[in-house]
Amino acid sequence: MSIQQYKDRGPDKAFWIGVLARDLFLVRVRLEASRLEWVRRPGVLRHFLVRLPKSRSGAFDPELGRKVLAAVRDGQGAVVEKPADFLASIGQGVGNRQDCFYTRPGTDARSAEVALQDMPEGPVRELVRQYLAALSEVQADFRICGDGKRSLEFVEHFWGLGDQGVAERFRRIAPRLVANRREDKLRAPARLGA
Amino acid sequence: MHEKREAGKMRAPVGEIEAYWVELPDGVCPDDAEVRAECAGVVVHRSNPRQPLFRTDVPVEGATIENATTFTTVEQLVSGHAKVRACPAVLNEVEIAAEDCMRETSAQAVAAAFERALRNQQISREDYKCAALYLTAFAEVQSKQPCSDSPEDTRALLMKFWQLGDMSAGEAYRERIARRRHVPTLDWIAEAEREG
Numbered sequence: 439m440s441i442q443q444y445k446d447r448g449p450d451k452a453f454w455i456g457v458l459a460r461d462l463f464l465v466r467v468r469l470e471a472s473r474l475e476w477v478r479r480p481g482v483l484r485h486f487l488v489r490l491p492k493s494r495s496g497a498f499d500p501e502l503g504r505k506v507l508a509a510v511r512d513g514q515g516a517v518v519e520k521p522a523d524f525l526a527s528i529g530q531g532v533g534n535r536q537d538c539f540y541t542r543p544g545t546d547a548r549s550a551e552v553a554l555q556d557m558p559e560g561p562v563r564e565l566v567r568q569y570l571a572a573l574s575e576v577q578a579d580f581r582i583c584g585d586g587k588r589s590l591e592f593v594e595h596f597w598g599l600g601d602q603g604v605a606e607r608f609r610r611i612a613p614r615l616v617a618n619r620r621e622d623k624l625r626a627p628a629r630l631g632a
Numbered sequence: 633m634h635e636k637r638e639a640g641k642m643r644a645p646v647g648e649i650e651a652y653w654v655e656l657p658d659g660v661c662p663d664d665a666e667v668r669a670e671c672a673g674v675v676v677h678r679s680n681p682r683q684p685l686f687r688t689d690v691p692v693e694g695a696t697i698e699n700a701t702t703f704t705t706v707e708q709l710v711s712g713h714a715k716v717r718a719c720p721a722v723l724n725e726v727e728i729a730a731e732d733c734m735r736e737t738s739a740q741a742v743a744a745a746f747e748r749a750l751r752n753q754q755i756s757r758e759d760y761k762c763a764a765l766y767l768t769a770f771a772e773v774q775s776k777q778p779c780s781d782s783p784e785d786t787r788a789l790l791m792k793f794w795q796l797g798d799m800s801a802g803e804a805y806r807e808r809i810a811r812r813r814h815v816p817t818l819d820w821i822a823e824a825e826r827e828g
Binding site: 455456457458477479500504 | 648649650651652653654655657658677679680685687692693695696697699700703
């Protein structure tokens with residue numbers, strides 16, 4: 439069960455967990471996009487307290503705390519349900535505004551992020567950018583470029599893995615994509631010759 | 633922008649653990665709970681004054697079902713249903729002066745004596761704060777149910793009930809007074825006539 443499937447805050451008591459952010463910016467983006475209740479601990483740098491989205495009544499569920507921690511701190515799990523409508527409408531605008539980017543230039547994810555600039559601002563957009571940024575790191579290593587559509591499809595399909603989880607999944611297939619591209623290049627002159 | 637993001641990746645702060653935190657149990661005064669937590673060495677987070685959070689020592693990543701008892705223990709502690717620190721023997725040595733006994737209840741008289749001892753650095757601030765919680769509970773009982781306990785009796789009961797925690801000690805004290813009130817009192821005149 440993913441963490442978003444637990445019910446929202448009710449009147450019951452719930453546990454909170456401490457989250458030590460290794461990347462303050464990323465943790466903040468994830469928390470702001472999530473429906474989780476959270477606070478910063480004043481005086482303790484990079485420490486957040488996050489309320490678990492489940493009532494305390496019933497048996498203690500240690501797995502939920504670990505899931506929330508992995509999703510919020512490490513990006514290994516979705517902090518919010520897949521914004522399917524949002525993702526589907528990316529790319530319908532002109533997508534040529536100049537802005538600051540989180541993705542690496544020349545990657546497929548960069549094209550997707552350019553298209554993302556036309557989407558309404560908000561925490562979900564920022565979260566999608568982080569998915570693309572993580573994906574772009576891998577794509578830069580393997581020199582994978584494109585129009586951005588496949589990156590968006592990949593993000594949408596593996597949304598539940600979290601921003602870092604999606605990138606890790608992509609890294610597993612990236613060498614195969616590169617090898618495939620080389621084969622295509624080798625075949626292309628042969629085809630032309632034929 | 634990319635360089636900025638790289639710079640944001642830092643090591644986790646030293647001295648903090650990713651632990652479970654519990655909310656204030658229902659019906660518990662937040663201020664009193666914070667005093668108990670402070671005396672017990674439990675870390676408190678107060679972003680919302682009406683809803684402080686209390687840290688447990690249960691790590692998020694290593695938690696098991698058995699840790700549920702730890703949460704209960706912390707909640708009992710901040711609710712005043714378990715002792716937050718050992719009973720300070722020095723409380724027995726504090727002199728209860730005549731002027732202390734001007735207070736409405738015996739518990740308030742003991743509290744006044746402890747306050748003076750705190751000013752004289754005879755007892756620590758934590759000991760005083762903790763004892764004051766017990767004495768507040770006792771004073772509440774004494775003001776509602778007049779009893780004959782002297783300040784010395786009250787202090788002895790404070791020491792006796794200490795391990796229960798202040799709220800439970802107050803309940804134990806209330807029961808004790810109620811039991812005493814149910815003992816049928818002798819008819820003084822009838823007794824005197826019989827003697828005569």
